[in-house]
Amino acid sequence: DAGITQSPRHKVTETGTPVTLRCHQTENHRYMYWYRQDPGHGLRLIHYSYGVKDTDKGEVSDGYSVSRSKTEDFLLTLESATSSQTSVYFCAIRHSVLGYGYTFGSGTRLTVV
Amino acid sequence: KNEVEQSPQNLTAQEGEFITINCSYSVGISALHWLQQHPGGGIVSLFMLSSGKKKHGRLIATINIQEKHSSLHITASHPRDSAVYICAVISNQFYFGTGTSLTVIP
Numbered sequence: 590d591a592g593i594t595q596s597p598r599h600k601v602t603e604t605g606t607p608v609t610l611r612c613h614q615t616e617n618h619r620y621m622y623w624y625r626q627d628p629g630h631g632l633r634l635i636h637y638s639y640g641v642k643d644t645d646k647g648e649v650s651d652g653y654s655v656s657r658s659k660t661e662d663f664l665l666t667l668e669s670a671t672s673s674q675t676s677v678y679f680c681a682i683r684h685s686v687l688g689y690g691y692t693f694g695s696g697t698r699l700t701v702v
Numbered sequence: 703k704n705e706v707e708q709s710p711q712n713l714t715a716q717e718g719e720f721i722t723i724n725c726s727y728s729v730g731i732s733a734l735h736w737l738q739q740h741p742g743g744g745i746v747s748l749f750m751l752s753s754g755k756k757k758h759g760r761l762i763a764t765i766n767i768q769e770k771h772s773s774l775h776i777t778a779s780h781p782r783d784s785a786v787y788i789c790a791v792i793s794n795q796f797y798f799g800t801g802t803s804l805t806v807i808p
Contacts, residue, residue, distance in 0.1 A: 631706075631788065632790075632798040634796065679744075690747065693737075693747070695744035696743075696744055696745075
């Protein structure tokens with residue numbers, strides 16, 4: 590998918606456990622994003638990154654942290670998963686060359702039980 | 703408050719029908735995306751536009767910047783067009799509509 594992959598694709602975890610989702614890109618794009626998608630809410634921004642070690646919060650950042658130690662990887666961590674974090678998570682990259690074009694990853698379906 | 707509103711929320715059509723999905727937004731934008739998401743699937747960008755009209759096969763997207771409105775049209779609809787269509791605008795950040803669920807019946 591245009592050089593962006595998410596892992597894992599599916600995960601079931603218990604309340605209170607830490608979880609890390611990975612977004613990997615192969616095209617050296619500067620901007621990367623993490624969204625969650627829930628029925629009735631559409632896609633909501635969790636965190637985004639505008640470069641290595643440069644990240645900022647989105648509208649639903651509580652309970653999440655991110656890290657970007659190298660250009661190709663953007664990690665989303667739930668330090669202590671809660672049932673309200675059951676969702677589908679999408680990573681996206683913004684194309685540096687094609688103006689404001691975006692590509693989304695295939696999504697990670699996370700279930701917290 | 704939603705910066706992006708789509709209508710209708712759900713749409714069922716017979717194969718071959720002409721379909722229109724509407725998107726209105728309340729913020730100043732630099733561009734607008736129409737996205738497609740099949741059930742259980744990833745999100746694909748169909749169009750990015752900042753003015754006028756674009757056409758890909760049976761899909762047509764238009765935007766009126768002054769009226770802050772965009773439409774996505776599907777001509778000669780087909781069951782494989784069944785998906786959720788999401789309008790998203792790029793302002794200081796990316797704002798998403800909640801999507802229009804389209805079902806095309808054979």
